[in-house]
Amino acid sequence: MPPESRSAPKAAGEEAEGRKTDDTRQTADKPADAGDAAPVAEDGASGEPQTGRQRLVASLWPPRLTRAQLIVALLLFILGLGLAIQVRSTSDSSALRGARQEDLVRILDELDNRSQRLADEQRRLEGQKTELENSSDQAEEARKQTVEKEQQLGVLAGTVAAQGPGITLTIDDASHSVEADKLLDTIQELRAAGAEAIQVNNVRVVANTYLSDVSGGVGIDGKRVTQPYRFKVIGKPEDLEPALNIPGGVVQTLEKEQARVSVTRQRKIIVDALREAKRPDYARSSSQ
Numbered sequence: 001m002p003p004e005s006r007s008a009p010k011a012a013g014e015e016a017e018g019r020k021t022d023d024t025r026q027t028a029d030k031p032a033d034a035g036d037a038a039p040v041a042e043d044g045a046s047g048e049p050q051t052g053r054q055r056l057v058a059s060l061w062p063p064r065l066t067r068a069q070l071i072v073a074l075l076l077f078i079l080g081l082g083l084a085i086q087v088r089s090t091s092d093s094s095a096l097r098g099a100r101q102e103d104l105v106r107i108l109d110e111l112d113n114r115s116q117r118l119a120d121e122q123r124r125l126e127g128q129k130t131e132l133e134n135s136s137d138q139a140e141e142a143r144k145q146t147v148e149k150e151q152q153l154g155v156l157a158g159t160v161a162a163q164g165p166g167i168t169l170t171i172d173d174a175s176h177s178v179e180a181d182k183l184l185d186t187i188q189e190l191r192a193a194g195a196e197a198i199q200v201n202n203v204r205v206v207a208n209t210y211l212s213d214v215s216g217g218v219g220i221d222g223k224r225v226t227q228p229y230r231f232k233v234i235g236k237p238e239d240l241e242p243a244l245n246i247p248g249g250v251v252q253t254l255e256k257e258q259a260r261v262s263v264t265r266q267r268k269i270i271v272d273a274l275r276e277a278k279r280p281d282y283a284r285s286s287s288q
Contacts, residue, residue, distance in 0.1 A: 155197055158204035158275035162197040166269035167240045169231035172260040176227070180211040180218045182257065183229065186250050187211075190233055193243035197234040197271040201225045204273040237265040 131138075154160035169186070171178060187205055190198060198205040203220045212219040217226035233240055241263050244250045251261045 156207070157277065158197075158206040158273070159277045161270070161272045161274065162234055163268060163270045164196070164234045165237055165267050166195075166232070166234040166265075167237050167244075168264045168266060168269070169233065169244065170262045171227065171229040171231075171254055173227040173229070173257070174260075175258045176216075177257040178218075178227070178229070178254060178259050180213045182254060183218055183220075184211045185253070186231070186244075189243055189250050190231070190235070190240060193235065193240045195233045195235040195240060199232045199271045199273045201230055202273055204271070204275050206275060232269050232271055234269050234271055241265060 151160060155162045169190075171183075171186075183200070187198060187200075187209075200220055203209075203223050203225060205220070209221055214224050217224050218229075219225070244263055251263070254261045
């Protein structure tokens, strides 16, 4: 056999072996596709098979959630919450529809009582608010009224001086015929005519004033007063003077006793005789 014929098969074998080597190189250089990567992910990076616990953890905790998945989960949660609230409301309504008449009446009465209590509480709080807003004004007004009342009572009790329009009445009893009863009648007539403050000489006349006959004059609350008797009276002059000068009144009675009487209207009368304020021994205010 010629040498050329024996070497041909060898060359053919070498060519086939060269093609196989090239195919193996191409396979090694080709990147792995998705199908080729599955066994590696299943067996792990080390090539060892995963345990059951590792596969469970991997199934419960996915590696990453997309934004769309988060939005869908949130919408599903809101939908479930709304359904739960609706089911609960429907259950409450169903419970009321299935309640007895006595229970419904009791529930209605309880709601009415609660509404009434809330309304009362609202009115009470509004009243407190009004009082707090007006407390300063009320305190100032109360203080003014207290001061005015104290002054009025002081005038009536004779503990403070007073001034105002009125009259002066002078009784000149040269014959000493005017006794205590005549002066008491004069005081009573003046009070009946609206006298608010009376002073006879240097003695203040008050509600508990008493008169008595003494040697050479008249005793007023234990103080001796002699003629001429000078009355200073605060009140409305248009009422006081006519009350004294009426027919058969004080002036005519005193003139029958040989006394000279004069009545004068004045725009300003000052009553400055004062009395000491005394605390009653037994009487107390009923408001205490």
